[in-house]
């Protein structure tokens with residue numbers, strides 16, 4: 001009997017580690033449903049990168065708990081696209097619950113008080129903060145990430161100075177755009193041309209009609225365009241944006257209606 005129990009315990013342990021191992025071998029990009037805000041998890045077995053953290057701690061923590069193994073309490077890199085609460089608000093709770101190794105922010109200096117409070121908290125925790133802009137690049141074993149925006153001194157608002165990334169991962173491309181508007185889209189098209197082409201597009205500014213020009217949409221989001229949106233008073237996503245997507249026959253995914261999107 002004792003022997004049988006031991007064997008069963010051993011099998012259980014084996015299965016447990018087998019499942020853990022399977023999970024930790026995944027390499028994913030996950031467009032999280034964080035309500036009215038933005039957050040994208042770029043996950044590989046060695047490294048976890050978070051592009052924006054949504055508006056609230058409880059939302060981002062419950063989403064991360066679904067995707068990060070329970071034993072892994074580290075987020076290696078948190079990238080904050082710009083100083084809007086719907087993009088950085090969840091970071092306070094992340095700093096309480098996870099070990100964050102490095103924070104990347106836009107070089108544009110913002111006066112937003114809760115953003116400055118967040119930067120103070122990060123400094124007090126002795127987590128290094130660096131700024132990245134166009135021409136910078138992040139390379140890991142699993143992904144190549146090109147920083148396309150901002151160009152220092154070019155534009156004068158938080159939104160326009162959002163960190164824009166082109167991510168190469170699992171033979172797919174992703175364009176992450178923060179809250180840029182059509183003026184920045186036009187400048188990016190002139191600057192990068194076909195390099196903006198991407199399989200997946202994170203639609204700028206939650207589907208605002210002041211973003212997502214026809215020219216920009218026709219170049220990007222060739223498999224899916226993702227609108228990260230929740231209940232809001234701005235009317236996001238605007239019907240004009242949806243009409244442009246439909247006109248171009250682009251498939252789109254709304255996190256408020258369709259939930260979280262996992263791309264393997």
Ligand SMILES: [Zn+2]
Pocket residue numbers: 037038084086087178179205206
């Ligand atoms: Zn936003």
